[in-house]
Amino acid sequence: MFTTMKYLTILFIATFALASCNKVEEIAPEDVTPEVTIDTATQTLLLSGDFSGSSAHPSTTGKAKIFIDANNNRTLVIENLKVDNGPDLRIYLAEDTAITNFVEISNTVKNGTNSFAIPSTVNLEKQKVVSIWCKAFSVSFGNSSLVKP
Amino acid sequence: MKKITAYTLALLLVSIFSFAQDKNTTIIDASAAFGSGFSPSLGITKKWGIGSKGRFKIGTGVRLTNFSGSNIDFITAPADLTIDEANLDTLRLGSAAVTYVAIPIHLEYSFNEKFDIGFNIDVVGLTFGGEQSGTFAASQSASLNNSTQVGSPTSPNILLVGDNDRGSLNSELYARYWATEKLGIRAGLSFQFIEYTTNRPLTFDNDRFRAKLMQPMIGISYKF
Structure with missing residues (x-):
């Protein structure tokens, strides 16, 4: 009942209001997260997992792997990713699929195989879910829960 | 001819003036809603009659609303998240207390001099209130489920479409009986959104939680 009244009121306001131009909010371009190149043959595989799609984007596929080198530099490698196009997609490492305590790994998402440096702040004992997340609209495009190989 | 024109103009002005006085009113409303909590409000409204009889009125003004309650559940608020029930988590605040001032819009219909029905809703406003702590229930987050979180009232407030509303908003659906020429009593339902913002993002990068109450x-009205 209140929802109906609310819509009627909004309609009433809109009817009496002057038409105004709608300014489309554009997502401000940000610096693109640099990708890294690694030779996986010389590194140790720590964790890996397959991507599965979300309810909104079920077709996401691919594989996520985390490697560590002799200097303890960690790298996220996403292989053969196939994900729907979307605005403002991000790659997060989080504790779960609800992206609890996430850390942003990349502010761009590309299909195919790409590698990203993992910040030292990431705790791989807890943050073991790679999430592809649409920040603008709070929608998951897929997740990969990483486990030891 | 000049006299007729002058008389006509004078008659027209007088009739418009008296008509306007009859159709347009200024009212102070004081009310209290209770149930999930206690919520007094105080507002002043200027209403303008529409149509030849002015029975349908539209108005605006200022309204101050306070809400206080215990053990109130605040659910994930952003519209982007509420479209999927799986995204909904709950912040239960042991004590919620907000005060908000808003500009509402009023729609009212007068059946006769004694009886009105009406609806009003806050359009924009500001909310004041202190931090409150509560328990966060999140089935998809092992580390945040049952954790203690702190939130503050969301401000500013704005009425939008669907779940895109932001902040705390009051609306009322009521009937009013004018016991005297100046004094009326109102009864009806109050529907409020009360919103808190946590001091950090929780699940799904969300920090806004809303209670719908x-x-x-009941209330009294005084007509000037």
Whole structure:
């Protein structure tokens, strides 16, 4: 009942209001997260997992792997990713699929195989879910829960 | 001819003036809603009659609303998240207390001099209130489920479409009986959104949580 009244009121306001131009909010371009190149043959595989799609984007596929080198530099490698196009997609490492305590790994998402440096702040004992997340609209495009190989 | 024109103009002005006085009113409303909590409000409204009889009125003004309650559940608020029930988590605040001032819009219909029905809703406003702590229930987050979180009232407030509303908003659906020429009594339902923002993002990068509360309401009105 209140929802109906609310819509009627909004309609009433809109009817009496002057038409105004709608300014489309554009997502401000940000610096693109640099990708890294690694030779996986010389590194140790720590964790890996397959991507599965979300309810909104079920077709996401691919594989996520985390490697560590002799200097303890960690790298996220996403292989053969196939994900729907979307605005403002991000790659997060989080504790779960609800992206609890996430850390942003990349502010761009590309299909195919790409590698990203993992910040030292990431705790791989807890943050073991790679999430592809649409920040603008709070929608998951897929997740990969990483486990030891 | 000049006299007729002058008389006609004078008659027209007098009739418009008296007509306007009859159709347009300024009212102070004081009300209290109770149930899930306690919510007094105080507002002043200027209403303008529409149509030849002015029975349908539209108005605006200023309204101050306070809400206080215990053990109130605040659910994930952003519209982007509420479209999927799987995204909904709950912040239960042991004590919620907000005060908000808003500009509402009023729609009212007068059946006769004694009896009105009406609806009003806050359009924009500001909310004040202190931090509150509560328990966060999140089935998809092992580390945040049952954790203690702190939130503050969301401000500013704005009425939008669907779940895109932001902040705390009051609305009332009521009937009014004018006991005297100046004094009326109102009864109806109050529907409020009360919103808190946590001091950090929780699940799904969200920090906004909203309670939707429908409570019976009674009040008095004074017409100037």
